[in-house]
Amino acid sequence: MKPEDSAPVERPLVELRDISLAFGEKEILKNVSLVAGRRERIVLLGQSGGGKSTILRLILGILPPTGGTVKFNGADVTRMRRRRLNKMRQKIGMVYQYSALISSLSVRDNLALPLEELTDKTRAEIDELVQMKLEMVGMADARDKMPSELSGGMRKRIGLARGIMMDPELILYDEPSAGLDPVISAVIDELIIELSEKIGATSIIVTHELESAFKIATRVAMLYKGEIIAEGTPEEIRSSEDPVVAQFISGSTQGPILETSK
């Protein structure tokens, strides 16, 4: 028996196994397998329209796969009824490309919303949690502001704070630094790393921005034509000799990616 056989194995938080997904005739995902362990930060890289957001929807159980299994903490997401799905979703924080704040609500009320709807915490307890999360994203003074009074980068921070209000085990980020200038984007990248370490959450980050990807990731997976064609540490992906991976990373117009696209 090898020593690892007897060591306690931590169950992965998210497991996608042999996922296929088609919308009508259109095959979006083929045999996609992706496993996220506790505290990992997995960056899913891929072309626009490649199925990255779709993978996040599969994990949330918003969309059933055509084939394969999706598990969260060992439980089959595709078999969950509404009640269990909702319970699972409470453990998942979502951060969207556009912060998706409700414009008619103050920062405080935006952040309080999930706690008011899903917990029986008192107003004072909620206020305290709101303040704590605002401090974690460096926005302690923004409590009474309206979203329209904030810059894009500030709104993004509030979006991050909202994503962690329920102390999630998993945070899903969909293009978190899209549309931000490079400096603010770098600040957000650092915040993503910091939050994942502070709250011990697993993160899955979808992006097509390479610089962010390599900075944030503990592991990178690359989606191309519906398949995960490469997976590894940032260093492994960066030095990959696979022509598609190499082309994607160099941003070159020469290579298999353009040749094969329609």
Ligand SMILES: Nc1ncnc2c1ncn2[C@@H]1O[C@H](COP(=O)(O)OP(=O)(O)O)[C@@H](O)[C@H]1O
């Ligand atoms: N509900 C849907 N019905 C039909 N096609 C869809 C649906 N959702 C996504 N698609 C298609 O699936 C492909 C992948 O979409 P998406 O996951 O949003 O890509 P990405 O996030 O990588 O840019 C796109 O071609 C998109 O048009």
Ligand SMILES: [Mg+2]
């Ligand atoms: Mg998308």
